[in-house]
Amino acid sequence: MKAITIAQAGGVENLILTTVEKPILKENEVLVKTKAISINPVDYKIRSVEPGLNMMYGEQRPVILGWDISGTVSQIGNKVTKFKVGDTVFGMVNFPGNGAAYAEYVASPEDHLAKMPKNISFEDAAAATLAALTALQVLETRIKKDDRILIHAGSGGVGHFSIQIAKAMGAYVITTSSAKNKDLVMGFGADEHIDYIKQKFEEVVSDLDFVFDMFNGDILLKSIDVVKSGGTIMSLPAPDFSDEITTLAKERNVNITNLLVQSSAKDMHTISKMLEEGTLTSHVSETFSFEDLNKAHQHLESGRTVGKVIVKL
Template sequence: MKAILLEKAGGPENLHLTEVDKPSIKNNEVLVAVKAISLNPADVKPKYVDEMLNSMYGEKRPVILGWDIAGTITEVGTDVTNLKVGDKVFGMVNFPGVGNAYAEFVAAPENHLAIMPETISFEEAAATTLAALTALQILSGRINKGDKVLIQAGSGGVGHFAIQIAKKMGAYVIATSSAKNKDFVLSIGADEHIDYHAQKFEEVLTDIDFVLDTLGGKVLENSVKVLKEGGTLFTTLDKDLPEDANAIVADKNLSINNILVHSSAEDMNTLKGMLENGSLKPNIYKTFAFEDMADAHTEVEKGRTVGKVIVTL
């Protein structure tokens, strides 16, 4: 089968299309003929640094990157009970761990996948995986109706899903983005938009119940300033704060947390239901052919995607 291999740490030029053996499946796994792959910063950033690659994939090279897939099942393991050959499925495979998603065929545990809604494409299904799961797993059980929720980078992969999910939970949603993406974030459910180029959110917002951050750094540091007493912040990055920000956290009794998304068929089926009832819609920013994976990585590295970048097979 065809696969994209990363031969060594470095830029997109180190991604090579080649022929490898088709994977064999375990008793609890299915073999998926992949039709679409979604890219994430978690795919793109670690490839530059050996230490990051080693922590995620071990020291063996080459490696096959990626976790987000949609496709059709061609083989099922003996212990698989809820999926069958011919089912169209989508999911985030083996995260955290090795997903081997940049390939024509992927071996995936049954409990990492959901059957695709009939009304969406493989591209839309692949898009609604790691980023959507991240938003769902952060917000689920933590948002109450009427809460004021701030979504940082609202036009990004996680952000655009988080806006929609928080809105479905009954929140009043404020999102930051550039001015050019204002209409987009408002169209998917944000009640209020802040242009981070023209406004400092920490100077115009107060009494926020919940912040979802995917940017870290000064954005994370300034986010604690807008939270109300007892408010909550979740970041997808390092939650370490400087001394002055920690003083605010202590004074206001804030809860500061980070989270690592995990594979889950249960959560994938929640997303499936939202896709089916129209409360969640992925935005596909650009689509690339499988052989143009390096160009797809370059696009994600620009940090300007609105929604998701997709690769098709």
């Protein structure tokens, strides 16, 4: 089968299109013939530095990167009960760990997949995996109806899913983006928009129940001032909070926490149902061929991505 492998960390030139053997299934696994792959910031971050590769793969080289897939079941292990050959499925495979998604065939535990709704494409399904799971796992136990929440970077991958999920939960959603993406984020259901280029969010909002931060650093520090006492900030980047941040959060009685998304069939079923009902939609802004997967990395790494970047097989 075709696959894209990497033998050492570095630039996109280290992503090599090659031929490898199909995965050998374990008894609880499903073999998926891949139709679409979603690319996330974690992909290029892990690709670019050896500590990232080592964290996920140890000393194994070369390796196949990637976690987000949609496709068709071509084979099942002898203990698989939830899927049959021919089913269309999607999910985030083995995260954190070795998903090996940049390939024509991907072996996934059945507990990491859900059946695709019939009303969406393979591209939209692949988009609604790591980013949508992150949004769901961050929000589902931390916000409630009528909470006032701020979602930074609402036009991004995690951001645009977060707006929709928070609205489905009944929250009042404020989000930041550039002015050119205002209509997009408002279309996802945001109640208020802040143009982060012309406005300082810390001067516009206050007394919030929850903030979803994608940046850490100065934005996280300023976010503490807009959260009410007893409120929460979820910060996605690694939890290396500065002394200034932790001190201010303690002084203001604001809980700052961190989450690493986990593969989950249960959560994928929730996302599948929302996609089917139309309460959740994927915004795919760029699509690349498998042979141009390195260009997908470059596009995402530019920091100009709106919504999701997809690779088609």
